[in-house]
Amino acid sequence: MPLPDSAAATALARLLSVMARLRDPVAGCPWDRMQNFRSIAPYTIEEAYEVSAVIQEGNDGAPDWAALQDELGDLLFQVVYHARMAWESGQFGFAEVADHIARKMILRHPHVFAGDEVRTAEEQNLAWEAQKAAERAARAETGTLAGVPAALPALTRAAKLTRRAARVGFDWPDADAILDKLAEEAEELRAELRPGAASPPDRARLADEVGDLLFVLANLARKLELDPEDCLRAANAKFERRFAAVERALAREGKTPAEVGLEAMEAHWQAAKAAERAPSA
Numbered sequence: 001m002p003l004p005d006s007a008a009a010t011a012l013a014r015l016l017s018v019m020a021r022l023r024d025p026v027a028g029c030p031w032d033r034m035q036n037f038r039s040i041a042p043y044t045i046e047e048a049y050e051v052s053a054v055i056q057e058g059n060d061g062a063p064d065w066a067a068l069q070d071e072l073g074d075l076l077f078q079v080v081y082h083a084r085m086a087w088e089s090g091q092f093g094f095a096e097v098a099d100h101i102a103r104k105m106i107l108r109h110p111h112v113f114a115g116d117e118v119r120t121a122e123e124q125n126l127a128w129e130a131q132k133a134a135e136r137a138a139r140a141e142t143g144t145l146a147g148v149p150a151a152l153p154a155l156t157r158a159a160k161l162t163r164r165a166a167r168v169g170f171d172w173p174d175a176d177a178i179l180d181k182l183a184e185e186a187e188e189l190r191a192e193l194r195p196g197a198a199s200p201p202d203r204a205r206l207a208d209e210v211g212d213l214l215f216v217l218a219n220l221a222r223k224l225e226l227d228p229e230d231c232l233r234a235a236n237a238k239f240e241r242r243f244a245a246v247e248r249a250l251a252r253e254g255k256t257p258a259e260v261g262l263e264a265m266e267a268h269w270q271a272a273k274a275a276e277r278a279p280s281a
Contacts, residue, residue: 155228158218245272
């Protein structure tokens with residue numbers, strides 16, 4: 001059974017104490033003492049992805065609870081790490097971080113904390129975005145696209161950028177229109193690849209056209225209310241699963257992928273694909 005909420009303060013105090021000891025300039029860990037915000041940031045991102053991975057790999061919507069507890073602890077440690085370094089710089093500590101997010105959530109949920117009329121989920125989304133826009137304006141972040149973090153995964157950031165633009169009417173009318181745009185971008189890429197040119201394809205132009213394709217695909221996912229990162233993660237997992245089936249099938253024949261041609265691998269690929277789609281007994 002989970003510990004009562006009253007135990008949280010004690011557990012958090014212990015964690016903060018552990019972090020302080022690790023960063024102690026005399027008795028701390030040499031590796032931890034030499035870290036800074038920039039060196040720790042990649043670990044923070046990695047831990048967030050590991051939390052997501054545990055959730056995505058769960059069965060019927062339920063994650064592996066022990067793994068999730070472990071990964072959430074790793075992610076919390078990253079927050080504590082950054083807060084400790086900020087405290088050492090005389091800027092703020094964990095208490096300010098926790099207090100600030102609590103106050104922000106209260107401000108963004110007046111229907112819960114201030115007696116405002118209870119909203120539907122859709123109305124709350126609109127109010128949430130309006131409040132965030134007001135906060136950005138207060139920080140002098142002007143422009144519709146201001147404040148979308150540059151460090152986000154590129155597909156996620158593309159979806160967020162186009163979602164912001166859509167709020168002010170800069171959007172395709174429907175998914176079909178985006179598919180038309182996708183076909184247009186694919187043709188532009190094809191034009192860059194067509195033989196007969198006096199020189200090889202310009203790699204900078206190829207990168208530009210491939211980027212346009214990916215951007216439109218992210219926009220399509222957003223229009224269909226899908227997360228492009230989730231879509232690509234699922235496609236990656238499907239590719240790994242089916243290619244592993246190809247390797248197993250070839251191993252039963254005493255062969256490896258390097259020993260056979262594309263035609264043989266494609267045959268096993270299609271068999272793996274059909275097996276996945278076949279109704280279970």
